[in-house]
Amino acid sequence: MEHLTSPKLTPGVHCLSLRHKGMYVTSMPYPEESQFYDAYDATAYWCVETQRGFGPDGAPVRPDCCQGDRDCCKH
Amino acid sequence: MAKYSWPEKPTLLGTPVKRLDGPDKVTGRARYTHDINRPGMIYGKIVRSPYPHAKVVSIDLSAAEKAPGVKATLAYMKPGDEVHYQGDPVAAVAADTEERARDAARLVRVRYDALPQVSSEAQAMAADGPKWSTTQPNTRAGQRAETGDLEAGFRQAGHIVEQTYSTHVITHVCLETHGAVCEWDGDKLTAWVSTQGVHQCAQGFAQALGIPQTNVRVITQYMGGGFGSKFAPDSQGIICAKLAKAAKAPVKLMLDRKEEHLDTGNRPSAFAKIRAGVSSGGKLTAFDGQSWGTGGAGAGSGFPLPYLYQFPNRRRVHTDVYINAGQQRAMRAPGHPQGCFLTEILMDELADRVKMDPVEFRIKNAPPLAPNAQWIKYFQEGAKRFGWDKRHATGDPTPGPIKTGMGVSAHLWGGAGRGSQAHVDLMSDGSVVVKCGTQDIGTGTRTLVAIVAAETFGLPVSAVKPEIGDTIYPFSGGSGGSTTAASVTPAIRTTSVNALDQLFAKVAPTLGVTPDQLAAEGGRVFVRGNNSKGLSWKDACKLIGTEPISVDGKWEDGLSSSGTSGVQFAEAEVDIETGVVRVKRILAMQDCGLIVDKLTAESQAYGGVIAAINFALFEDRILDRVTGQMVNPNMEWYLLAGMSDVPKIDIVLNNMPERGVIGIGEPPTVSTASAIANAVRNATGATIRSLPLHPHKVLAALEQERAGGTN
Structure with a gap:
């Protein structure tokens, strides 16, 4: 089961350098969470190459940005 | 009984155990990253953009390189790069003293081409407003959710409330600022970092510097607050490591308070225009919310809405708004305090429409009682404890300028863990060492590690030596999401149980029994049911021999779970002549599964609660609308509660050992601001739908109420 509030980053789609806190805490999904609110995304992202919320090209990093043919993306 | 379970009759679990490191902290022996000093160490300083939005034209390091004591310089950006917020790092220097590093930083000449900047959500959303980026739009459609039949829900409504609610941006204000001390030995890096995740930080250093992770050691023995903002080396960590490499000397680079406010994260703002319906009988029928918020330069701002209560027909559409300000980071229960406030103020307004008591109204619309959903119980029990029956209707009728009111709010959090590993050594002299690569971020994890091992071995907590905060110890996750206790304590329990089994195997022949007949309690290893037939712990360990019992273990399922609930009550006093709000008392009803240490759980x-009082009444990151500069990047004008602002706080923890361990770091900070705001509404009769509850807002709401009403 996926977290309701954590984004799903897909290898092959999203840049492998994209990071968020959920990737670093050893949490478990909370199965009943969806009873109390709908999905939302409060996630802060960063690039593992730059260690900040902007990629090597200076643009922000987020799942919608860090995919496809962005020059700095690593797949 | 399953091999791995918590004891049915614990002697330590759930009792108030004082922090093992308390004396070290209060005497100053505890060494935080700020306190680390290495032989030959020099100091780093980052040059940051004064502009919230600009293009870098040129960076000239030559004068800085020639400055006295300078050992290294570094251009972090290059000509043509775009800075997106005040405080964006541009260059750095390292010198033999902090003063010389600051002097040299001032000699770095950066030419900027200033660009129009966006400093508010309203500016960003204006059709003809300035742009936060030369390449990116000012807004982005966020998540959208729709359930049920919205129009049918509104047709069922006897009353409809339509209002706009909001919360503001606050920063983490970690008492220990972000930073690191980096020291190279050839191609191996040792970094003392103020971090919430030593193993995670090591990975960050390795990947950003292009070195093997096995060449990085990260140490965090003590940490002065992170609240979600310290999971990676960040730019300052990488800059520190690069300066150390260039200077061939250890470098300390700790941020100052201004840098901390500008560039280490914040809680995003939250706005929502809400239309909500309630039946004449007090059942929620419909919720339609358009929400937006800013997480700063290019970062999201999502939050749950509606929160917790059961609107059968609902729609929510969110928009992320980008401005030229530091990016958001996870902050203690990301999204929940915002969603809770926006929903809970609405709940009181709806309760008034149907003339129901707010507690009764919430009980009517709360999710049904369950182990992870104790709200109905807490509303009922909390109301009795708090004296809710003495609450007056909205608007304190007492003559005079001081009005008093009560408010209530509810919240939830997940808090499940997994994945930690541990190592236990039992020595022949009876000493016990427990190693785990977790870190104590001020929550008491070091003490929890010792408690669980001591409980398992039947020893006092002082007999266990916990070793944490170092990547030389077995892997553990970052301390965030209230996952640490639920990740670490099962690993310590399983590893300790396995170590004890090995000790029993050594002792059993001496006592003429089989290992499964033995127990360890009260500093003795003895035959179960015959306490006199046994050995003291020390004598038992003498049978270990020259080779210690060394056991590796890991988190196993069944010792922890997820899902906590809480309810908070607040009583506040409002001076309607000055607008000043004082919180008189808070009651927090909270569960976290099996309580490991009552004292540190209460401390969380x-x-x-105190952090949320700051959110409600004091903190506010204020950006100048014209220049985009933060006007209060300090601890003088960025307000925080002082001791006299902290009210009487009663914590009632509901111990639920059958659920296993669940984290408690985040949930207690979710509800407080909403309960206070509802107490202010109850006191004054004026609804303040926007945090913080600063005096000018209270006075404006009172004025509006006198002019015709805020409801």
Whole structure:
């Protein structure tokens, strides 16, 4: 089961350098969470190459940005 | 009984155990990253953009390189790069003293081409407003959710409330600022970092510097607050490591308070225009919310809405708004305090429409009672404890300028863990060492590690030596999401149980029994049911021989779970002549599964409540609308509660050992601000739908109420 509030980053789609806190805490999904609110995304992202919320090209990093043919993306 | 379970009759679990490191902290022996000093160490300083939005034209390091004591310089950006917020790092220097590093930083000449900047959500959303980026739009459609039949829900409504609610941006204000001390030995890096995740930080250093992770050691023995903002080396960590490499000397680079406010994260703002319906009988029928918020330069701002209560027909559409300000980071229960406030103020307004008591109204619309959903119980029990029956209707009728009111709010959090590993050594002299690569971020994890091992071995907590905060110890996750206790304590329990089994195997022949007949309690290893037939712990360990019992273990399922609930009550006093709000008392009803240490669990709740009082009444990151500069990047004008602002706080923890361990770091900070705001509404009769509850807002709401009403 996926977290309701954590984004799903897909290898092959999203840049492998994209990071968020959920990737670093050893949490478990909370199965009943969806009873109390709908999905939302409060996630802060960063690039593992730059260690900040902007990629090597200076643009922000987020799942919608860090995919496809962005020059700095690593797949 | 399953091999791995918590004891049915614990002697330590759930009792108030004082922090093992308390004396070290209060005497100054505890060494935080700020306190680390290495032989030959020099100091780093980052040059940051004064502009919230600009293009870098040129960076000239030559004068800085020639400055006295300078050992290294570094251009972090290059000509043509775009800075997106005040405080964006541009260059750095390292010198033999902090003063010389600051002097040299001032000699770095950066030419900027200033660009129009966006400093508010309203500016960003204006059709003809300035742009936060030369390449990116000012807004982005966020998540959208729709359930049920919205129009049918509104047709069922006897009353409809339509209002706009909001919360503001606050920063983490970690008492220990972000930073690191980096020291190279050839191609191996040792970094003392103020971090919430030593193993995670090591990975960050390795990947950003292009070195093997096995060449990085990260140490965090003590940490002065992170609240979600310290999971990676960040730019300052990488800059520190690069300066150390260039200077061939250890470098200390700790941020100052201004840098901390500008560039280490914040809680995003939250706005929502809400239309909500309630039946004449007090059942929620419909919720339609358009929400937006800013997480700063290019970062999201999502939050749950509606929160917790059961609107059968609902729609929510969110928009992320980008401005030229530091990016958001996870902050203690990301999204929940915002969603809770926006929903809970609405709940009181709806309760008034149907003339129901707010507690009764919430009980009517709360999710049904369950182990992870104790709200109905807490509303009922909390109301009795708090004296809710003495609450007057909205608007304190007492003559005079001081009005008093009560408010209530509810919250939830997940808090499940997994994945930690541990190592236990039992020595022949009876000493016990427990190693785990977790870190104590001020929550008491070091003490929890010792408690669980001591409980398992039947020893006092002082007999266990916990070793944490170092990547030389077995892997553990970052301390965030209230996952640490639920990740670490099962690993310590399983590893300790396995070590004890090995000790029993050594002792059993001496006592003429089989290992499964043995127990360890009260500093003795003895035959179960015959306490006199046994050995003291020390004598038992003498049978270990020259080779210690060394056991590796890991988190196993069944010792922890997820899902906590809480309710908070607040009583506040409002001076309607000055607008000043004072919180008189808070009652926090909270569960976290099996309580490991009552004292540190309560401490988490106290801290969460006080942090939320800051959110409600004091903190506010203020950006100048014209220049985009933060006008209060300090601890003088960025307000925080003082001791006299902290009210009486009663914590009632509901111990639920059958659920296993669940984290408590985040949930207690979610509800407080909403309960206070509802107490202010109850006191004054004026609804303040926007945090913080600063005096000018209170006075404006009172004025509006006198002019015709805020409801």
